Amino acid sequence: MKERAIGEVILDLKNISLSFGAMRVLNNISFDVRKSEIRSIIGPNGAGKSSMLNVINGVYHPQEGEISFRGEVRKQMKVHEAAGFGIARTFQNIALFKGMSTLDNIMTGRNLKMKSSMFSQAIYWGKAQKEEIEHRRKVEEIIDFLEIQAIRKTPVGRLPYGMQKRVELGRALAAEPEILLLDEPMAGMNVEEKEDMSRFVLDINDEFGTTIVLIEHDMGVVMDISDRVVVLDYGRQLADGTPDVVRNNQDVIDAYLGVSH
Amino acid sequence: MFYREAGEFKASYKADQAILPIRQDRWFIWAILAIAFLVIPTVSSDYWLGTIMLPFLILALAALGLNVLTGYAGQLSLGTGGFMATGAFAAYKLATMFPGMHILLVLLFSGTITAGVGILFGIPSLRIKGFYLAVATLASQFFLIWMFNKFGWFTNYSSSGVITAPPMAAIGDVLVTGAYATVTAKYLFTLSIVTLLALITKNLVRSNIGREWMAVRDMDIAAEIIGIKMLPTKLKAFAYSSFLCGIAGALWAFVHTGSVEPLAFDVNRSFQILFMIIIGGLGSIMGAFLGAAFIVLLPIFLSNAPHWFGLDIPVDLISHIEAMVFGALIIFFLIVEPHGLARLWQITKEKLRLWPFPY
Numbered sequence: 001m002k003e004r005a006i007g008e009v010i011l012d013l014k015n016i017s018l019s020f021g022a023m024r025v026l027n028n029i030s031f032d033v034r035k036s037e038i039r040s041i042i043g044p045n046g047a048g049k050s051s052m053l054n055v056i057n058g059v060y061h062p063q064e065g066e067i068s069f070r071g072e073v074r075k076q077m078k079v080h081e082a083a084g085f086g087i088a089r090t091f092q093n094i095a096l097f098k099g100m101s102t103l104d105n106i107m108t109g110r111n112l113k114m115k116s117s118m119f120s121q122a123i124y125w126g127k128a129q130k131e132e133i134e135h136r137r138k139v140e141e142i143i144d145f146l147e148i149q150a151i152r153k154t155p156v157g158r159l160p161y162g163m164q165k166r167v168e169l170g171r172a173l174a175a176e177p178e179i180l181l182l183d184e185p186m187a188g189m190n191v192e193e194k195e196d197m198s199r200f201v202l203d204i205n206d207e208f209g210t211t212i213v214l215i216e217h218d219m220g221v222v223m224d225i226s227d228r229v230v231v232l233d234y235g236r237q238l239a240d241g242t243p244d245v246v247r248n249n250q251d252v253i254d255a256y257l258g259v260s261h
Numbered sequence: 262m263f264y265r266e267a268g269e270f271k272a273s274y275k276a277d278q279a280i281l282p283i284r285q286d287r288w289f290i291w292a293i294l295a296i297a298f299l300v301i302p303t304v305s306s307d308y309w310l311g312t313i314m315l316p317f318l319i320l321a322l323a324a325l326g327l328n329v330l331t332g333y334a335g336q337l338s339l340g341t342g343g344f345m346a347t348g349a350f351a352a353y354k355l356a357t358m359f360p361g362m363h364i365l366l367v368l369l370f371s372g373t374i375t376a377g378v379g380i381l382f383g384i385p386s387l388r389i390k391g392f393y394l395a396v397a398t399l400a401s402q403f404f405l406i407w408m409f410n411k412f413g414w415f416t417n418y419s420s421s422g423v424i425t426a427p428p429m430a431a432i433g434d435v436l437v438t439g440a441y442a443t444v445t446a447k448y449l450f451t452l453s454i455v456t457l458l459a460l461i462t463k464n465l466v467r468s469n470i471g472r473e474w475m476a477v478r479d480m481d482i483a484a485e486i487i488g489i490k491m492l493p494t495k496l497k498a499f500a501y502s503s504f505l506c507g508i509a510g511a512l513w514a515f516v517h518t519g520s521v522e523p524l525a526f527d528v529n530r531s532f533q534i535l536f537m538i539i540i541g542g543l544g545s546i547m548g549a550f551l552g553a554a555f556i557v558l559l560p561i562f563l564s565n566a567p568h569w570f571g572l573d574i575p576v577d578l579i580s581h582i583e584a585m586v587f588g589a590l591i592i593f594f595l596i597v598e599p600h601g602l603a604r605l606w607q608i609t610k611e612k613l614r615l616w617p618f619p620y
Contacts, residue, residue, distance in 0.1 A: 057486060097479035104475070112487075116469070118497065123461070124468065132278060172487075175488070
């Protein structure tokens with residue numbers, strides 16, 4: 001295994017607070033993400049983990065706090081802009097394009113890199129065709145990497161759950177992101193599938209140097225593969241640090257195991 | 262036995278991304294085209310070409326347009342009739358304002374004008390979805406038809422509100438519109454345009470824009486997160502869909518009927534075309550043609566069938582039976598295969614791969 005070089009901070013979240021009406025979902029959360037690290041967000045159900053990811057890729061706009069991305073304070077942005085900044089994500093409940101094949105789903109992940117005009121696509125000649133073939137080659141690399149060759153032409157609606165998760169990861173990878181947000185990539189999987197998925201996450205991080213922000217409930221996986229872990233509970237930040245630090249934090253133990261009153 | 266891709270290896274992505282990667286499919290399409298271009302015009306009577314094949318082709322084109330919008334981009338629309346009317350009246354105004362203009366240019370520009378109108382009525386699609394959008398497009402249907410009836414400018418102040426196509430030639434002096442055009446010329450002209458536009462549509466839906474449309478249809482929030490901009494993507498679908506519907510309307514008014522009033526494109530037309538794509542198959546080029554064939558040809562078959570079998574049934578009874586059988590068949594098909602005739606065709610092909618073996 002190559003020695004990963006964890007670099008400088010590329011995403012810095014300061015004092016983020018998010019409310020929906022009277023409901024306070026995130027309360028004064030601050031943490032940073034360094035380049036090429038695997039950063040996990042954990043916490044019980046309803047802790048605000050998915051909301052945190054939605055804040056990072058611009059679906060939710062926090063009322064307070066600021067987000068710096070690559071050293072610059074980010075203004076409020078539209079949802080489709082996140083992809084342009086190199087932020088890709090997968091979803092807790094699979095959000096694939098069900099009517100399309102695996103190949104088309106992953107090809108769609110490269111939409112921002114396709115520049116040919118609608119007219120050129122209409123005649124499917126010259127630039128559009130060249131582009132299709134060029135991107136197909138890239139997509140085939142991803143298909144090889146994720147070992148999904150056999151299902152490349154299957155409509156994703158027909159695939160089993162574990163495979164759909166893998167295709168969704170492929171679609172996110174197709175954008176060649178700088179930061180990959182994974183929302184419970186291993187939920188509902190058996191041990192073997194979890195092992196596969198963990199290996200893919202580690203390989204992506206290792207081979208492409210992609211920064212990974214991971215939400216996961218399987219503590220074994222989180223503690224094994226993360227560089228640093230942030231713990232949320234009811235929108236509050238309980239702890240932040242290496243897996244060992246977090247594991248021994250009294251607040252975290254109380255939140256997960258309960259406290260006697 | 263005959264339909265099998267075994268042994269057909271692709272050595273390049275180009276070959277694998279061809280429209281029809283399987284050899285038998287290519288033969289099949291070439292055979293269909295050969296029949297459509299060569300056999301049908303020689304063996305069919307003028308009645309068949311003019312009153313069955315022409316409306317079938319033109320309505321299939323309109324269905325193709327609606328299928329881009331509803332089947333591929335997922336935007337439900339009931340404005341098809343209005344857009345066809347826009348195409349018809351745009352073509353009429355263009356042909357009368359610039360009498361020397363070639364019919365292909367007239368069709369192209371009337372399609373473009375309709376695309377502009379489509380974009381205008383597509384803007385609400387950013388905010389409203391599903392049935393609510395259908396209601397919004399219904400407004401466009403009624404508004405457009407009302408507009409063409411209300412303002413005399415569109416009909417060049419004809420007292421009856423009817424527009425009549427001037428005679429126009431496609432190549433040399435081969436007329437395709439007006440009273441002196443032969444039915445065969447009209448048929449071949451329409452067939453060529455429909456074939457060309459079907460090919461262009463297929464190219465679009467297998468390219469990036471088509472994938473963006475389907476992504477918006479299947480899961481709009483995920484589409485947005487991977488960088489697809491909603492408004493331009495939806496408006497492109499509205500524009501291209503209206504472009505096709507506009508050309509279909511212009512062909513209907515100019516080539517098929519020769520003279521037309523706005524009422525020919527009322528809301529019933531919109532529903533007819535929506536039924537075509539539902540029965541034919543949403544999100545399928547083939548589906549638009551199968552659906553149009555079903556809706557156009559079946560009633561003709563039903564009204565003629567008793568006569569062919571030597572049964573002597575009164576005409577009014579036939580038309581009642583026709584409506585009943587037609588309705589029952591629609592329900593039957595939707596229960597057996599909710600994804601339409603195109604899916605049935607797909608299933609047939611999958612079965613054919615194994616035939617005559619069980620697996």
